Every structure is written in structure tokens, then in C-alpha cells.
Amino acid sequence: MINIHDLYNLFPHNRGIKADSITFDVVSIFDHGDLKKGLFIPISEDQKLDRAIEAGAIAALWPQELEIPFYTPNHFPIFIVESPIFALQQLCKYYINKIEQEECEKMTKFILFSPELLNHHPYSYDLSKKGTGQQLQKTIMEIINRKERG
Secondary structure, three states, X not given: OEEHHHHHHHOOXXXXXXXXXXXXXXXXOOOOOOOOOEEEOOOOXXXXXXXXXXXOEEEEEEEXXXXXXXXXXXXOOEEEEOOHHHHHHHHHHHHHHHHHXXXXXXXXXEEXXXXXXXXXXXXXXXXXXXXXXXXXXXXXXXXXXXXXXX
């Protein structure tokens, strides 16, 4: 399971509460759905932090070029990153390596687009299933390629 210490190590530029016991059930690029105990990563401008918080997000990665919204609670952990999509890719690689090194009792799920990217509906990647890590990385690369093409 991804925990707050993983994020502190990967993304040292942060603000908000410095808690020891925060773990994440979900990592999502969507601001809706069940984000209870979730890490929100907005990769498009139409995804809003206030909606993610209402949906249950407890932390977020945030692009450095955008101002943190004024309504963000002071204690809410925000990790400032150069590019949310590349930070997502970095987090994904880190987590896949982490679960290969140690037995995780509970897994963090990643919610991105469907593997085919034919639609923009949420799709949950459960990394406890064999081969899902590679599919997740492939989907992130397809999102990156689409963003670069415009």
C-alpha cells in the first residue's frame, strides 16, 4: 500500500500536515467516484480539487505552475510536482517495485482510463493481479503520448 512516507520521499516539495500514519487506498486522476482515502492527481484542467476532496481524497499531487486553490484546507497534504502525469508514472514504477520487494497485506488501486483508452471512463488497476502493473504502465505511456500530440 502506498503511504505518505512514500510520497515524502518521491516528492519532497510539499505542504500540509506531516502525518506518519496516512495510507492510500486509491490513486486517481478523476475528481469523482469513491476517492475515500485517495490520492488525487489532476492530469487535466477540468478535474477540480474541491470535488476530489468532497469525494474523499486525503492528499493530492499538484502542478507547480498552478496556484493551490484558496479553499484547500491548511492541513491537506499537497505535493508540488513539475508534471502530474510524469509524477504519476514515477509513483507507479515506485509502487510496482515496492510490491515486488515486499508482501503487501492491502493494495492501493490506481484509477485511470480504460486500458484501450477508447473512452474516458474510470478503470481500476488492481496490482495484486499478475500483469496489471505492465498494463498500468502502458496506459500511462499512452496518456503521455496523447498529451504530447495535443
